[in-house]
Amino acid sequence: MSIPQIPDGKHRPSFSEVIIDLLESIALEEIALAHLINAEAEKVQAFVGKNLDFPTRPSNVEINKFNNEVFKLIDVIVMKEWLLLRKFENVIHCIDYD
Numbered sequence: 001m002s003i004p005q006i007p008d009g010k011h012r013p014s015f016s017e018v019i020i021d022l023l024e025s026i027a028l029e030e031i032a033l034a035h036l037i038n039a040e041a042e043k044v045q046a047f048v049g050k051n052l053d054f055p056t057r058p059s060n061v062e063i064n065k066f067n068n069e070v071f072k073l074i075d076v077i078v079m080k081e082w083l084l085l086r087k088f089e090n091v092i093h094c095i096d097y098d
Contacts, residue, residue: 019091019095026087026091033077033080033081037074037077040074043070044070047066
């Protein structure tokens, strides 16, 4: 079995266009993550209250559950940031070999 060959096409992007697209995709993902972090921060502020008085009067169990949910989301965002860093490093590596 041979490796498939991709035929030349007149609409194929150049190497520099591919690099720009990859960097743009990283930037767009970073913006999306920033929006998620901001939304989570607003949720925490609403839960805690303007005067740090916990306006909904949650129990300790509810506070702990809320904290765990925030932690899970932040943990996922950190993992995604690590993947974006690896993607960026790979793009830079491609540029170095051009």
